[in-house]
Amino acid sequence: MASVVTTLLPVAGVFAAERGIVVHPLGGEWWRLLSGNFIYGDIYHSFPNSSAFANTVYLFVALAIVAIFGSGLERRHGPVVVLLVFLVGGAAGMAVATELGGPDLAVGGGNAGGLALLCAWAVPDLLARRRGEDPDSDGLGLIALAALLLAMPLATDVADPLAGVTGGLVGLLLGLPLARLGRASRVGRGSRS
Incomplete structure (x- = not known):
């Protein structure tokens, strides 16, 4: 919801998307x-070299993945874990992109946070x-959604x-202890039955 609001505020003239990107x-x-x-840039005007349509598609894809895998992770570990995985994965992704990017770099959106959630959710299945x-x-569905967000x-x-x-990568790293924690709690519940 926060992503939708912060993407629509520049359209309403409340603030420029460039102030938070x-x-x-x-x-x-x-x-x-x-x-x-x-x-996700300004979906009304193009930002910086992207079309408004492309920014809107990016918003939809990233938010759909955040909703799907965030809710799955929330069922396993609660809302605080979802917020932490999203923010840590997103901030780490933005930091690496900023450090390795060129002088004209402008990065935004939830592809890093969304992939962190997807990968953290997938770790138990990978194990x-x-x-x-x-x-x-x-x-294959996981791979397709990850590829879509990476593209x-x-x-x-x-x-x-x-x-x-x-x-x-941050999602995979954070997912390892979460998977072990989730497995231990399932085993503990099973032994009490």
Whole structure:
């Protein structure tokens, strides 16, 4: 919801999308690493070289993935974990993109945070496959959704491939202890029955 509101505010003239988006160099404005995750450029005007349509598609795809995998992760671990995974994955992605990006870099949107949620959610299934078990989820669907979000930089300049890859890696790293925690709690509940 925050992403929709912060994307529509520039259309209403409340503030310019450029005020919250991540730019290179950061210049001490560290808060942009967090705020940039909620801003998808200006969907009414093109920003910076993207069409308004491409920014709107990016918004829809990223928010759909955040909703799907955020709600799945929330059922397992609660809302605080979802917020932390999204913000840590998103901020890390924005930081890497900012450090390695060129002077004209402008990054925004939830591809890093969305991929962090997707990857953190997928870790238990990956571990189950590694143990030789057959998880209930569709691995090809996960790959397709991750590829779609990773491909967003081809459609809009606001999305950044380094941010997305970094967010996914952070999600995998955060997902490991969460998977172990979730497995331990399921085993504990099973032994009390």
